[in-house]
Amino acid sequence: MADKAQLQESIKAQGEVVRKLKEAKASKDQIGEEVAKLLELKAQLGTDDGKQMFVLKTPKGTRDYNPKQMAIRESVFNTIISCFKRHGAETIDTPVFELKETLTGKYGEDSKLIYDLKDQGGELLSLRYDLTVPFARYLAMNKISNIKRYHIAKVYRRDNPAMTKGRYREFYQCDFDIAGQYDPMIPDAECIKVVHEILTELQLGDFRIKVNDRRILDGMFAVCGVPDDKFRTICSTVDKLDKASWEEVKNEMVGEKGLAPEAADRIGEYVRMHGGFDLAEKLLQDPQLSQNKHALEGLTDMKDFFKYLELFKITDKVIFDLSLARGLDYYTGVIYEAILIQPLNVHASEELGSVGSVAGGGRYDGLVGMFDPKGRKVPCVGVSVGIERVFSILEQKAEASEEKIRTTETQVLVASAQKNLLEERLKLTSELWDAGIKAEVLYKKNPKLLSQLQHCEETGIPLVAIIGEQELKERVVKLRNVATREEVDVSRVTLVEEIKKRSIQL
Amino acid sequence: MADKAQLQESIKAQGEVVRKLKEAKASKDQIGEEVAKLLELKAQLGTDDGKQMFVLKTPKGTRDYNPKQMAIRESVFNTIISCFKRHGAETIDTPVFELKETLTGKYGEDSKLIYDLKDQGGELLSLRYDLTVPFARYLAMNKISNIKRYHIAKVYRRDNPAMTKGRYREFYQCDFDIAGQYDPMIPDAECIKVVHEILTELQLGDFRIKVNDRRILDGMFAVCGVPDDKFRTICSTVDKLDKASWEEVKNEMVGEKGLAPEAADRIGEYVRMHGGFDLAEKLLQDPQLSQNKHALEGLTDMKDFFKYLELFKITDKVIFDLSLARGLDYYTGVIYEAILIQPLNVHASEELGSVGSVAGGGRYDGLVGMFDPKGRKVPCVGVSVGIERVFSILEQKAEASEEKIRTTETQVLVASAQKNLLEERLKLTSELWDAGIKAEVLYKKNPKLLSQLQHCEETGIPLVAIIGEQELKERVVKLRNVATREEVDVSRVTLVEEIKKRSIQL
Known part of the structure; x- marks a missing residue:
């Protein structure tokens, strides 16, 4: 059992x-990650009878949300949903698998x-990878040609998780999309406005x-001389x-993807702009x-785009950056990505420097047509806010501040x-x-007053309604303010x- | 190709x-279900080149929610969450797979x-089947010995779907559970109170x-003579x-499960009570x-239970019913199930008669211990509200009424x-x-006023803010009430x- 000895060393x-x-x-996140690795090693070791030990954990790259984390999540969602509603969006939901x-x-x-599901007889299914493809499928299936909708839900990617940076295998996306045939760049500019509002409000x-x-x-x-069939891969x-x-990017272009070095150098000049x-x-x-039809269209639209952003008073935060490419295949026009710079100075600030992208999106005019039996197109543009990274930051912020987060809304304890x-x-x-009052009572026959007050x-819980023989007789309740310890008799x-x-x- | 001809007949x-x-x-649901079957048959047929035709649908037993359905869903969730919060519950979330x-x-x-996930290397995963087992895993993993929490999330069961009755393969559960060592039946009674409040408020x-x-x-x-090792299966x-x-149940007991007919008959007498x-x-x-230790405990507690329900003023809706068994293995004490009777008289009333169970739950004192390495027990009791059936009813109710459901909250259109x-x-x-106003604008360079008003x-949308050269010069806006068509000039x-x-x- 040399392997076992080795494993024990690793543990x-x-x-x-x-x-x-x-x-x-x-x-906490960083420790949690290393503890998870430790547990996995221990599981490999198994018990003495050779049986794998049962590991008490969530699947790799996922996490539970405890009540405090849920309170933060709820407040972030409220900010985002308010913004989406302010912009007139309705909401839909789709199944977790397609x-x-x-x-x-x-x-x-x-x-x-x-993530694929196991073939258990019947259809072959996969967990959704984003909310954009299900949205396009929904539009095609229901023959919808214009809608402004938001969708907040979890998506799944078997990526290499880095939980300290807020990169999970199960994570939320908050998507806002505008589908329909409209004049150029107007809905596109609204998407940027939405991102600007959300990132400003989240502080x-x-x-x-x-x-x-x-x-x-x-x-x-x-114009740089990239062959047509290499556009997508060079884009990646x-x-x-x-x-x-x-240097690394150029090496990949030339070495792995077989691009001529001169072409790469010419790209290098552009992407610096x-x-x-x-x-x-x-x-x-x-x-x-300017001789290239696509570039001409894109650049002309870009000017309109900035004109609209100017009207929205947000050009101070927007950069036209020729190095931005976005990984996904389905984009056809404008693309964008929001990054945090100089993040808040909390205890793990260096780590936070790499939080990076918190929202991204673009125009995808061909995706719905891929689903429509007749190839009927529905132009779409949208943005997706990546919430896990935002959570990471706000959680650390909450931990650093001494402020106590309440996880219930109980108004009074009956004691x-x-x-x-x-x-x-x-x-x-x-x-x-x-009567609609949020109230609690301890589930004990005879709890001590002290433990009732401690629970508050x-x-x-800000108030306690105390009853005793005397109060019952007089049809009153002693109402106590937990913070000030003040007590007054109040009629039932x-x-x-x-x-x-x-x-x-209060 | 005899099969093909047969298939075409079926289509x-x-x-x-x-x-x-x-x-x-x-x-709609009923038609949708049959259309889905039709599409599946057509998919089997494939195209002429033998390739399977691409089917534009959601997976079997699942559905999208359109904006109107989402509006209903949101209002149901609000009612349920308000109730859970009124009872002092905090909330958690767990991953969709375990x-x-x-x-x-x-x-x-x-x-x-x-539902199992495909083995793509790494851990073997399954979609959650309910929220109770993940909750127990969460408690054991975090060594929590008391908490009152709610959890609203989707769960997955590869059951035979009956979408017209609100039975889906992906569906919401709204769970409220109380974990902790308390005096008997007090939290149990609160669970019944919670169900009572929710079903009353949902009308x-x-x-x-x-x-x-x-x-x-x-x-x-x-006491009926069922052998110990047959308790669970007879319970099912x-x-x-x-x-x-x-008769059918008795046949299964005697025929399939090998119970003595006299034992079955004795059970038959009890379950009628x-x-x-x-x-x-x-x-x-x-x-x-009364000689049986378990029965004695259960019956004594049942008396206390009803005493507490009496204090909560809800005994008129509660029936102690010896035929209620509940399918799941993990229950150890009180169990309950809420059913709708005489459902609202909407157009498909007969169908609705079978809506049946809308909430259920019970006490499960052993489940957390199954996860704890030291077998440490955490007594729990909880209830799960099944929302899909409620949705079905409310959707049909909304369809039957003429009332228009708004799916956005936009206050004003700028025109x-x-x-x-x-x-x-x-x-x-x-x-x-x-300024925090929910506002929309049409994405056209020069939209007609009529189409702008039609959109409202x-x-x-109740208000339109109309601008023209004159208004711009005078720094005013013509504010129009869409319903009354009244217009007034308002200063910017x-x-x-x-x-x-x-x-x-408004």
């Missing part, structure tokens, strides 16, 4: 990693990351929204520029680029200092529920009113 | 079924309905909540009494049942009757967004205020 080493992280007070063939041929090189620190256009990229590739390589250096309306004007003067009053407590609690302090008749009044003040 | 026949349903103006072994051995005969018509106790069932089986058979006759507090008292006088004012419209719209009528300075004021009135 020991990994145990050491976890211990050191805990000593160094590393972030027929496998619905997803086939939509994601290019990323298709290998799709995550400063951000930029990079924009480009697939037509400009295609034109650029053409350019997309890596946010993580890799130009960024600016705004002026850059679009300048490129329209470029004698070669007693005396024995044998369970029934009276239940009766009063029930009366409060029926721990969970942030006016109790509900009194609690409502105090809940507004 | 023709199924086409006929769809046509007749449409003629008979059957419900390690396969987490679900193993928890569901008895129903385990065959679990689905009259309902009853059947209750029983696994310990009483076990005692009953023992008794559970069918809501759909099958006593129902009542309330009095029945518990009566059964405590039963010389045999113009004149040409070349796109930029001015965008600028004003952006100002309104920034179709989507229920007070426009936001004016819209807010009118939105409250």
Whole structure:
């Protein structure tokens, strides 16, 4: 059993990693990740009888949300949904899985990351990879030619998880899309406005929204001498520029993808360019680029785009960046990506520097047609806000601040200092529920007053309604303010009113 | 190709079924179901080149939610969540899939309905079958010994779908559970109170909540002469009494499961009994049942249970019913199930008569211990509200009523009757967004006023802010009430205020 000895060594080493992280007070996420690795190693070891040990964990790349995390999530969703509704969007929902063939041929090189379901007889199914393809399928299936909708739901990618950076295998997308035949760039500009509003309201620190256009990229590739059939694959390589250096990207173009070095160098000159309306004007003067039909269209539209963004007063955050490419196959026009810069200075600030992209999207005019039996096209443009990275930041922010997050909304605890009053407590609690008051009662026959008050302090319940023999006789309740410890007798008749009044003040 | 001819016959026949349903103006769901069958047959036929035809559909037993359905769903969720919060619950979330072994051995005969994911390397995963087992896993994993939590999420069962009855393969569960060591039956009674409040507020018509106790069932089986090792399987058979006759159930007990006919007959006498507090008292006088330790405990607790329900003023809807068994393996104490009776009289009333169970649950004191490495127990009791059946009813109710459901919340459309004012419209719209007003603008350079007004009528937007050269010069906006067609000039300075004021009135 040399393998076993080796495994035990690994477990020991990994145990050491976890211990050191805990000593160094590393972030919960980071510790959690290393603990997960440790558990996996232990599971490989198994028990003495050779049976695999049962591992108490969530699947790789996924996590539970505890009540505090849910409170943060709820507030983020409220901000995002309010914005989507402010822009007149309705909402839809689709199943978590689709027929496998619905997803086939939509994601290019990323298709290998799709989760398939086991063939248990019947249809072949896959978990949704994004919300865009199901949306396009929905439009085609229901013959809808215009709609503005949002959809907030979980999507699934068998990617290499990096949970400390908020990269999970199960994660939320918050999508806002506008489908319909409209005048150019107007809905496109609204999508950028939506991203701008959301990132501003979430207060995550400063951000930029990079924009480009697939037509400009295609034109650029053409004038640089990239063969037509290499556009998509070279596009995927350019997309890596946010993580890799130009040298690395060039090597991939020339070495792996067989592009001529001169072509790569010419691309290199373009992708260094960024600016705004002026850059679009300048490129329209470029004698070669302006001769290319696609580039000409893209650049002309880009000027309108910036004109609309100017009306929305958001050009200070928007950069026309020729290196932005986006990985997905289905984009046909404008593309964009929002990144956080100078993130909030919380305890793991260096790590946060790499939080990067928090929203992205673009125009995809051909996707719905891929589903329509008659190839009928529905032009679409949309944006997807990636919430997990936002959660990571807000969670760390919440941890760093001393502020206590309440996870319930209970207004009052019904309590007693005396024995044998369970029934009276239940009766009063029930009366409060029926009057719409958020109330709790301890599930003990004779709880101590102290433990009842402690429950309030721990969970942030602001009021206690105390009853005893005397109060029952006088048809009153002693209403106690947990924070000030003030107590007043309130008639049973006016109790509900009194609690409502105090809940507004608190 | 005899098979092909046969298939074509089936397609023709199924086409006929769809046509007749449409003629008979059957419900959308019912037609949808038959259309789905038709599409599947057509897919089997394939195209002439032998390639399977691409089918534009959602997977079997699933559905999309369109904006109107989402509006209904949102209002149902609001009612349910308000109730859960009124009872002091916090919320958690868990991944949509779990390690396969987490679900193993928890569901008895129903385990065959679990969706497995394909083995793509790495862990073996399954889609969650309910929210109870993930909750127990969460408690054990995080060593939580008391919590009151709700969880609203989709679960997955490869069951035979009956979409007209609201039975889907992907469906929502709304769970409310109380974990912790408390005095008997107090949290159990609160669960019934929660169900009572929700079903009352949803206004689905009259309902009853059947209750029983696994310990009483076990005692009953023992005194009837059922061998110990047959308790669970006989329990599953008794559970069918809501759909099958006593004769059928008896046949299964005796024929399939090998029970002595006399034992079955004795069970038959018990399962006919129902009542309330009095029945518990009566059964405590039963010389045999009262000798059984489990039955004695269950019946004594049942009396307390009814005492608490009395304090909550809900005994009129609760029936102690000895035929209630519940299918799942993990229950250990009280069990319950809510059914709708005399459902609302909408157009498909007969169909609705079979809507049946809309909530169920019970006590499961052993489940968390199954996950804890040291077998440490955490007593739990909870209830799950099945929302799809409720949706079905409310959707049909909405269809039957003429009332129009709004799917957006837009307060105002920014419009113009004149040409070349796109930029001015965008600028004003952006100002309104920034002031928190829900505003829309048509994405056309020069839309007709009529089509702008039509958009308002179709989507229920109550106000139009109209601008023209004159208004721009005078720094005013013509604010039009869509319903009354009244128009007034409002200064740009007070426009936001004016819209807010009118939105409250409308």
